[in-house]
Amino acid sequence: xxxxxxxxxxxxxxxxxxxxxxxxxxxxxxxxxxxxxxxxxxxxxxxxxxxxxxxxxxxxxxxxxxxxxxxxxxxxxxxxx
Amino acid sequence: xxxxxxxxxxxxxxxxxxxxxxxxxxxxxxxxxxxxxxxxxxxxxxxxxxxxxxxxxxxxxxxxxxxxxxxxxxxxxxxxxxxxxxxxxxxxxxxxxxxxxxxxxxxxxxxxxxxxxxxxxxxxxxxxxxxxxxxxxxxxxxxxxxxxxxxxxxxxxxxxxxxxxxxxxxxxxxxxxxxxxxxxxxxxxxxxxxxxxxxxxxxxxxxxxxxxxxxxxxxxxxxxxxxxxxxxxxxxxxxxxxxxxxxxxxxxxxxxxxxxxxxxxxxxxxxxxxxxxxxxxxxxxxxxxxxxxxxxxxxxxxxxxxxxxxxxxxxxxxxxxxxxxxxxxxxxxxxxxxxxxxxxxxxxxxxxxxxxxxxxxxxxxxxxxxxxxxxxxxxxxxxxxxxxxxxxxxxxxxxxxxxxxxxxxxxxxxxxxxxxxxxxxxxxxxxxxxxxxxxxxxxxxxxxxxxxxxxxxxxxxxxxxxxxxxxxxxxxxxxxxxxxxxxxxxxxxxxxxxxxxxxxxxxxxxxxxxxxxxxxxxxxxxxxxxxxxxxxxxxxxxxxxxxxxxxxxxxxxxxxxxxxxxxx
Numbered sequence: 001x002x003x004x005x006x007x008x009x010x011x012x013x014x015x016x017x018x019x020x021x022x023x024x025x026x027x028x029x030x031x032x033x034x035x036x037x038x039x040x041x042x043x044x045x046x047x048x049x050x051x052x053x054x055x056x057x058x059x060x061x062x063x064x065x066x067x068x069x070x071x072x073x074x075x076x077x078x079x080x081x
Numbered sequence: 082x083x084x085x086x087x088x089x090x091x092x093x094x095x096x097x098x099x100x101x102x103x104x105x106x107x108x109x110x111x112x113x114x115x116x117x118x119x120x121x122x123x124x125x126x127x128x129x130x131x132x133x134x135x136x137x138x139x140x141x142x143x144x145x146x147x148x149x150x151x152x153x154x155x156x157x158x159x160x161x162x163x164x165x166x167x168x169x170x171x172x173x174x175x176x177x178x179x180x181x182x183x184x185x186x187x188x189x190x191x192x193x194x195x196x197x198x199x200x201x202x203x204x205x206x207x208x209x210x211x212x213x214x215x216x217x218x219x220x221x222x223x224x225x226x227x228x229x230x231x232x233x234x235x236x237x238x239x240x241x242x243x244x245x246x247x248x249x250x251x252x253x254x255x256x257x258x259x260x261x262x263x264x265x266x267x268x269x270x271x272x273x274x275x276x277x278x279x280x281x282x283x284x285x286x287x288x289x290x291x292x293x294x295x296x297x298x299x300x301x302x303x304x305x306x307x308x309x310x311x312x313x314x315x316x317x318x319x320x321x322x323x324x325x326x327x328x329x330x331x332x333x334x335x336x337x338x339x340x341x342x343x344x345x346x347x348x349x350x351x352x353x354x355x356x357x358x359x360x361x362x363x364x365x366x367x368x369x370x371x372x373x374x375x376x377x378x379x380x381x382x383x384x385x386x387x388x389x390x391x392x393x394x395x396x397x398x399x400x401x402x403x404x405x406x407x408x409x410x411x412x413x414x415x416x417x418x419x420x421x422x423x424x425x426x427x428x429x430x431x432x433x434x435x436x437x438x439x440x441x442x443x444x445x446x447x448x449x450x451x452x453x454x455x456x457x458x459x460x461x462x463x464x465x466x467x468x469x470x471x472x473x474x475x476x477x478x479x480x481x482x483x484x485x486x487x488x489x490x491x492x493x494x495x496x497x498x499x500x501x502x503x504x505x506x507x508x509x510x511x512x513x514x515x516x517x518x519x520x521x522x523x524x525x526x527x528x529x530x531x532x533x534x535x536x537x538x539x540x541x542x543x544x545x546x547x548x549x550x551x552x553x554x555x556x557x558x559x560x561x562x563x564x565x566x567x568x569x570x571x572x573x574x575x576x577x578x579x580x581x582x583x584x585x586x587x588x589x590x591x592x593x594x595x596x597x598x599x600x601x602x603x604x605x606x607x608x609x610x611x612x613x614x615x616x617x618x619x620x621x622x623x624x625x626x627x628x629x630x631x632x633x634x635x636x637x638x639x640x641x642x643x644x645x646x647x648x649x
Contacts, residue, residue, distance in 0.1 A: 077294055079296070
């Protein structure tokens with residue numbers, strides 16, 4: 001029932017794997033997949049200057065959460081020493 | 082339940098059905114049915130991602146677990162924000178820009194047909210049965226707590242969910258998930274407020290924190306290195322990371338959500354929303370459990386919360402022993418209550434608290450020991466371990482929550498179950514139609530034909546889930562086996578996707594045999610070692626990447642133009 005991998009599949013391989021890179025190189029406002037420049041990585045994301053800042057904030061948030069939970073673990077432990 | 086409770090309950094069902102119908106009118110064709118014509122905003126998708134993950138058992142089971150063991154469970158979730166970042170950077174661009182319907186489609190484009198078929202098949206088997214468990218688990222709890230007929234509960238939840246999912250597709254699912262998730266947020270808030278109001282007068286937030294701290298209930302970070310222990314920071318941050326990445330990155334029930342976004346940016350924002358909200362939400366749910374622990378310092382809890390289990394023990398030869406434990410628990414609990422009130426009084430007046438402190442600790446240990454003995458009796462009589470953590474929160478609701486609020490809270494439990502089931506039904510249907518029917522059985526038909534088949538498929542998967550739920554009680558160990566099988570292949574599935582994203586020379590042979598090798602090694606690890614199941618995902622992913630890369634290299638790498646040269 002199933003197709004064996006063939007030359008078309010190899011072409012699909014390239015298409016799927018390289019799509020992300022091609023999008024970045026799209027010359028017009030609308031790329032060949034119909035997406036706008038809103039999808040490109042540049043530009044502000046809400047209050048953040050770029051996606052890099054968003055991701056950095058999430059990483060910082062995770063670290064702060066772990067530290068806060070550790071502090072709570074230590075300070076809210078009222079068992080007898 | 083009072084008339085007011087039933088009114089709240091009926092209003093919830095009517096609102097969900099009406100809202101689903103209203104939202105689903107905008108769908109066009111199969112893409113509309115499965116992907117909402119890729120036009121949804123990040124807020125709705127973000128809430129739907131969260132609602133899909135939070136099932137009824139997450140809501141009631143997690144609170145019970147915190148009642149028993151405190152906040153340690155949160156460590157499993159701490160890596161999720163980081164997972165969301167990796168999804169945004171690596172997974173979402175590939176899925177979104179390739180204009181996929183299902184995650185498994187990517188594997189055929191990148192590798193070959195058999196890898197896609199195998200992964201889609203594994204998804205259908207595991208999720209199909211899991212959909213039944215999503216219905217069965219809360220139904221059995223509500224039947225014991227509320228005295229409702231278990232089958233009727235399953236049928237009501239199942240039929241309403243099938244109706245709006247079949248009718249409205251993913252649009253109805255996501256927008257009802259929004260309503261249901263907001264209800265869950267409201268339910269969490271209401272539960273916390275109600276718990277505080279049912280505490281004795283004069284017991285404030287500081288007292289609650291203090292009493293919880295006497296038994297380390299706020300302990301949420303364990304720095305010890307022990308791979309056999311699920312609840313350490315390392316198991317959570319490493320094992321939990323791979324588990325969450327596998328779930329959010331390769332499970333169609335989640336991938337389908339962020340493929341519905343109107344742009345890649347919206348898709349990413351929905352995940353970033355989850356990165357910031359998931360951990361605080363889980364913290365609040367677990368806090369309900371710790372509050373219950375404190376609450377039951379002042380009110381006597383059942384020795385075992387599952388009344389059905391207690392009834393079985395009462396009919397057995399161990400009944401006198403159980404009753405003796407019950408009486409002993411009554412006596413020790415009264416002493417602990419007196420000591421707790423004495424402790425708070427001394428604390429408020431600035432007197433020495435050490436004597437009370439020591440007494441409470443002693444009574445706490447005695448009560449835990451008595452509960453442990455009682456659960457051991459239950460396990461011996463039933464021939465299976467007691468699972469009463471799922472009954473802790475519902476038991477509290479039915480006994481202490483006022484009319485109207487009870488209906489709301491039961492509706493919240495229903496909402497949690499239905500918001501997971503609806504997502505699984507659309508995901509199952511999309512994988513069935515896109516990965517098998519349209520590709521292998523009936524290619525080249527019209528969009529109207531596929532839309533009809535998609536609705537039929539959703540309906541049939543819903544009926545299947547109800548069937549599994551109705552007979553789940555008889556399936557017993559089979560269900561456990563299915564869950565175990567699921568944990569065996571999740572990490573390996575993630576490995577195949579990572580192989581595709583990151584190892585450019587990887588080919589179809591490497592992916593297919595790497596996947597099988599990963600599952601085999603995880604199976605061996607699971608039966609020969611005691612390491613926590615969270616680490617299975619790390620093992621599976623690593624083996625697939627290693628075997629897949631090695632085999633791809635050995636077989637000439639990724640083919641291009643019919644040749645066998647490895648890609649540079």
